[in-house]
Amino acid sequence: MTDLVVYYTRTNKTKMVAEKIAQMKNADMLEIIDKKDRSGALGYIGGAISAVRNSSTPIEYDVKDLSKYDIVYLGSPVWASKPAPAIREYIEQNDFSDVNVVTFVTMMASGEKPALEIMNDMIQKQGGNVIKSFAIITKNTDIDELTQKAIEEI
Ligand SMILES: Cc1cc2nc3c(=O)[nH]c(=O)nc-3n(C[C@H](O)[C@H](O)[C@H](O)COP(=O)(O)O)c2cc1C
Known part of the structure; x- marks a missing residue:
């Protein structure tokens, strides 16, 4: 069996984290597209x-x-201290029964705790088992290195 990395990104930071995880775990990737224009x-x-x-x-x-x-x-x-709407939507649309899930968020500075709590609660309601969560600050930092550390700690 393999792993899967599901992500939404607006400005490619979360995508960088997702790509690093996929590279480390040799995992499949799945990008969620928000059909509303979120640019600018x-x-x-x-x-x-x-x-x-x-x-x-x-x-x-x-x-x-x-x-x-x-x-x-x-x-x-x-x-705004919450998960992106596209990720809420994805969780609501999918069956997570008995699926082991690692949740992660990226942010400039803060708000990771409430955002992860919302995601974790929603996943559990959909039957999933959240085994670990982590957050990566994407401002002025080495995203690859931080992601590697977080994954190695799982
Ligand atoms: C609508 C909006 C709200 C945001 N709110 C927060 C926030 O509450 N806390 C924070 O630290 N960063 C906040 N940010 C910054 C992003 O979380 C951060 O830049 C993130 O790494 C961007 O990921 P992406 O490039 O995958 O879209 C916000 C960004 C957007 C577009």
Whole structure:
């Protein structure tokens, strides 16, 4: 069995973490696309509002049977101390029954704790088993090195 890394990214930081995990674990990757335009300043503001309101958002992704994987890594940027709406949506749309999940978030400075708690609660409600969570600060740091450390500690 292999691992799967599922992620949403707006500006490629979470993607960098996801790619590092996939490289270390020889895992498959799955990107979640938010079909709402989240680019630029308006996209930032709209994204923050959607995150705060727990709004749903249309998403696109390759459907995978999560029960086929040893571990599913699930990653989101922190938006206003919450997970990105696309990740909430993905969790709600998928069956995590008996799936072992490692959650991770990336952020500029703070908000990782509430964001991870929300993701972990939602995954558990969908039947998943959260075995570990970690956060990577993506401002002025070596994302690859931090990710490597976090994965080695699992
Ligand atoms: C709408 C929005 C809200 C954000 N809110 C936070 C926050 O509450 N705390 C924080 O440290 N960073 C916040 N950020 C910064 C991102 O979490 C951070 O830059 C992240 O690593 C970006 O990941 P990405 O490049 O995969 O999209 C926010 C970014 C956006 C777009």
